[in-house]
Amino acid sequence: MPDYGHELMLGTFITPTVRDPARVVELAELTETANLDIATFQDHPYNADFLDTYTLLTWVAAKTSKLRVSANVTNLPLRPPAMLARAAASLDVLSGGRFELGLGAGAFPKAVQGVGGRALTAGQGVEALEEAIGIIRGVWDTSKTSPLRYEGEYYSVPAMKRGPRPAHDIGVWLGAYKPRMLRLTGSTADGWLPTLQYIQTPGLTEANEIIDEAAQEAGRNPREIRRLLNLFNVGFSATQRGHLQGLPEQWVEDLLPLVLEHGFSAFLIGQDDPAVIRRFGEEVAPALREAVERERKAGGTATAPTRSAVVLSKRQATIDYNTVPEALAAKVVEPGDRMYERVRHSYSRTGSPALVIQAEDTDDVVAALAYARSQNVDISVRSGGHGLSGRSTNEGGIIIDLSKMNSIEVLDAGAGRIRVGPGARWGHVAQVLASHGLAMSSGDYGDVGVGGLATAGGIGYLARKYGLTIDHITAMEIVVADGRKLRVDSQNHPDLFWGLRGAGGNFGIVTAFELDAYQLQDVAYATITVDATDTADVLVKWGGLVEAAPREISSFMSLFPARRGGTVTAQITLVYAGDDVEAAQNALTPFLEVGPVIGQQAQLVPYHATVAPPENQHMGQGLEDSHSGMLDHITTEAAEVIEGMIKSGDVMIVQFRSMGGAVHDTPRSHMAWSHRTQNFSVLAASAQSQATRLAAQWGKLYPLLNGMYLSFETDTDPARLLDAFPEPALTRLRQLKAEWDPNEVFNRNFNIPPAR
Structure with missing residues (x-):
């Protein structure tokens, strides 16, 4: 040869x-x-x-x-x-x-x-x-x-x-x-x-x-x-x-x-x-x-990767592999390829897709989408992060993987203008921005991908001071269902821009984000572990302190059930957005009264250190079932229900994230994310084997909730759409769906049915 x-x-x-x-x-x-x-x-x-x-x-x-x-x-x-x-x-x-x-x-x-x-x-x-x-x-x-x-x-x-x-x-x-x-x-x-x-x-x-x-x-x-x-x-x-x-x-x-x-x-x-x-x-x-x-x-020399008979034998019957476009031939991973085990799963969920297409630029995305549509199978879009909801992988379908589209650019450090690819991870974004004295709130984990979070919300460690991640998006570049490449902002397709911020996975594949970052370097970062045997009392105290705290304070709390004769524990994370040590100490100290302290530490650190990317392998090793909701306040009634939940043995973690502050400054009509009165996001998660029992426990809390964060929700019951998008947002989103994706190509990310 x-x-x-x-x-x-x-x-x-x-x-x-x-x-x-x-x-x-x-x-x-x-x-x-x-x-x-x-x-x-x-x-x-x-x-x-x-x-x-x-x-x-x-x-x-x-x-x-x-x-x-x-x-x-x-x-x-x-x-x-x-x-x-x-x-x-x-x-x-x-x-x-x-x-x-x-x-x-x-x-x-x-x-x-x-x-x-x-x-x-x-x-x-x-x-x-x-x-x-x-x-x-x-x-x-x-x-x-x-x-x-x-x-x-x-x-x-x-x-x-x-x-x-x-x-x-x-x-x-x-x-x-x-x-x-x-x-x-x-x-x-x-x-x-x-x-x-x-x-x-x-x-x-x-x-x-x-x-x-x-x-x-x-x-x-x-x-x-x-x-x-x-x-x-x-x-x-x-x-x-x-x-x-x-x-x-x-x-x-x-x-x-x-x-x-x-x-x-x-x-x-x-x-x-x-x-x-x-x-x-x-x-x-x-x-x-x-x-x-x-x-x-x-x-006419063939330049596409070649595969052995053994590899070819592992192809699935759901798609036609021979019609993969030539431009993508070197960018696809099949079930028999050695790379397959690395790309088939999300961090949280296992999957067995028939093909993973690793797009490297927008033209690849256009070609991948056209091919995937021709195969009449599930299409999952993955930005390269956790995929907690499980929708970024599938069985027998196609994954359009954006993890190689991971560029991070500072366009104007003075103005804080940045441009980020959907496949970047937020820990890497934080590291790049830090060298320019900038920051952008994302979540609590640097391994999370940009694309999923930046189209769904972004409740992070700086939320009460600076708002959600999506509150800072100024423009997006997107490939819509018919293959067109668009720039979307307040002047270009403003209705679509409205919908992408909160329900972005329903309208296309975002290939770039432009955001306004802000000047921030060091933050006070503290963790407090408390004995939460009196769970309801701990929750009510923590919730009240969060609402009364200055905006610089954002806090997360994770409740873990008792193990091997131990006690229920609460891991409280507190971030003070600024380097004023005395002010931070005054703001953080009251949280030591939430419950009996088991351990504590506090330090002044660069913000990027709080979300350093651990580079975890994505092998479906996370908790497979989770439910999400929001609370205006942590009332005694809600806290008692949650106490029963964490002590039931049916739940492996309950986590709260603080909102309020700057999150409430944006009018609820400004974007599809319209939860602008609630002070807390809450999720409960368990292994798949406990799914039925988790659902029963969640059902007791559900009547007390007001809203839902769709990235943390694995239940895709259409009835939950109103929790994520309360009216009039849902009606407007259904009209947008009819305009931009009437055939429901993007139906994996909590599908919004088009208006008929």
Whole structure:
């Protein structure tokens, strides 16, 4: 097979000399600034003249922002596979998915033995490498909850907890030359990484044939295996005409046959000369990419990812996979793909979608929506956060995943104007804004995605001082049901702008938000844990203190039932929006009288530290059933019902969030969110096995409630729509639905039926 159709990857193969470590790092940084993709380094741990490669890789990843890094190739005999897997995954997570695993059986066995490694014959090295690849991938496979156990000829893993899970599917690239290693590459690896000088051009054809045959015998498509090539003895000269020695145009002529005739899609130059690296990146790379794209179009070369027969067998019958648009082919995740376990669930809910489309820009969203509509299945839109309600995943449908649309821009720091992609998470937003002295209230958890919260409300730690998140939205960009891309604000489609702020999931897919942030840096952050055995009394006292507190105070309370003979506990979080320590102390101190204090702490911290993103894995590990409501005040009657609820054993948590203050300043007619008199949001949650009992307990509280926050509600009974959108809001929303989504394409996010 000539061209395997992989996207080009161009980079460097740098000598990790210990004599000038700063220059080594500078060459890697130059690789990035020259718009190349990857920097790789030799790995010879027995060589005292070289830096330790994995320490170097970590340092380079920290000094760059987009550059991929890899050993070229890792010396396996001196790096036990279980710990190598953990180191590789850690570096991948820390770098945001920029690590690849070049791997070798281990050259120079005497040198390996000299530093305490096990000297293996060539045949033993291949066998050990095969065992190691299985162990490495087993460590990365966190979809399995059981410990990793392995007993082989060369490696033993008695019982290892799996993880961490890499940030992306790390490629395992083998440095291989002889038939046995080439067959292992074809049957097991993700890439083949030889050096051109060690394998003559005629031998490339034979080596590819061995790899391809082994892949097919293993039930794989040969196109699954990327072909990478190290290139030494390269340079630029106006007079020399040797291979990769002339001017950039000759380089393109020399490299193009390696792509089209021998299937290589990655070239790594082993030249520590900054001028050569810069010229390779700035002159050769763009010309080569253009030439390859031109030839591929002319020849009809397939460039979409390929899948093996095993992967294809896991496709679901609900959709036609063959009609996925070409522009999306590299951005979809199918049930058999390794990435599937990472994207099938939300944080809170499990799901088994037939396809996940990871959109990277608005055009992707348009194409994804058109394809999804053609399949007549459930369409879930996910911004990349929790999905507490469960509606951002599904069974047998399509997820349009916006998590890669995660840009965060400060357009005007002085005015506080910001622009945020729907796939960003609020903890990251807070971190970026902090560097400009700005803040934006979101929720209590930085792992929550922007899109879901910013179309539904946003009751956060700064709500009583600054209002809801949606109160600060000035414009949105959206793809509506018929595929049009619109800018929506107070001047453009103002009715739709009204509806998007509170019921946004019903009208389209928001692809960007513009908001007005505000000047805020440090806040006083306090937590108080109290014995809430007298639950009703604790609730009434806390509620009264919140309503009487200055606007700078916002507070959340979480009630937890007694466990193992303990007591009901209340975890109270208090945030004072400002850095006036004395004023904060005066405002926070009364809350120590809410109940018997078990523990307390208070500190002045940057706001972003209160919502730092924990980067949780989204594996459906949350509580699966929750109910949401609002209270004007926490009355004795309501508090007694809640006391019975938390002591019933049917509820795992009851949480309250304070509103009031600035939330009440916005007129209820200003947007679809019209809850402008209530002082508290309340939710109760439990495991799915307790759903019936939770519903019965909630039914006792329901008559006392006034409103509902739909993002916390898993019951989609249409009768609850009036709780979320009291009249006249619901009638107006139904009219908007009839105008913008009459066929109810967006029906997963507490569907509003169109007016007929």
